[in-house]
Amino acid sequence: MRALLIGPPGAGKGTQAVTLSERLGVPHISTGDLFRSHVQQQTELGREVSQYMDAGALVPDELTNEMVRERLAEPDTAAGFLLDGFPRNVEQADVLAAMLRESGTKLDTVCKLEVPEDVLVDRLLARGRSDDTEDVIRQRQRVYRSETAPLLDYYSDILVTVNAVGDVAEIADRATTALRGQT
Numbered sequence: 001m002r003a004l005l006i007g008p009p010g011a012g013k014g015t016q017a018v019t020l021s022e023r024l025g026v027p028h029i030s031t032g033d034l035f036r037s038h039v040q041q042q043t044e045l046g047r048e049v050s051q052y053m054d055a056g057a058l059v060p061d062e063l064t065n066e067m068v069r070e071r072l073a074e075p076d077t078a079a080g081f082l083l084d085g086f087p088r089n090v091e092q093a094d095v096l097a098a099m100l101r102e103s104g105t106k107l108d109t110v111c112k113l114e115v116p117e118d119v120l121v122d123r124l125l126a127r128g129r130s131d132d133t134e135d136v137i138r139q140r141q142r143v144y145r146s147e148t149a150p151l152l153d154y155y156s157d158i159l160v161t162v163n164a165v166g167d168v169a170e171i172a173d174r175a176t177t178a179l180r181g182q183t
């Protein structure tokens with residue numbers, strides 16, 4: 001299964017992706033996690049991206065796309081993957097489609113985790129990551145609305161929507177059913 005989780009910051013993509021990737025037997029690919037690991041290890045890429053992450057801005061597409069291209073070239077993705085946090089805009093989605101076309105594949109499903117906005121800010125403030133200050137959270141929400149939300153139309157023919165409010169295990173069950181139902 002080649003799937004992608006989409007939803008505003010705080011929707012629980014990272015948490016759900018861990019469970020879903022185990023259940024579906026495909027690797028979880030989180031561009032946020034990959035970037036954070038570069039920052040932690042102080043790689044050249046890490047030094048380039050930290051300013052964007054700290055500001056709640058998107059990392060430039062060339063850097064992001066190249067990192068994803070390398071990750072998707074690894075053999076564990078051959079049977080599928082669960083993307084989390086990529087693509088974040090229409091340009092990245094076009095690049096992803098082209099990469100998959102090169103290997104004769106395509107995305108099967110896009111799963112939207114739906115959460116009302118007031119719940120999101122509370123969740124993020126509770127999480128306490130270094131880029132989780134209120135200003136940066138609001139900036140990330142703005143970026144989501146303007147850059148990422150258009151992907152819901154882009155993927156409308158393969159989109160499934162899951163109510164992501166409530167018990168984490170129940171949300172995981174709903175998302176598993178939604179993803180499995182699509183393939």
Ligand code: AMP
Binds near residue numbers: 033054056057086092
């Ligand atoms: P996340 O863990 O998905 O919330 O991502 C944390 C931060 O990493 C974002 O605020 C961006 O600065 C950066 N980032 C993650 N994924 C992408 C992407 N697909 N495109 C650009 N920037 C990204």
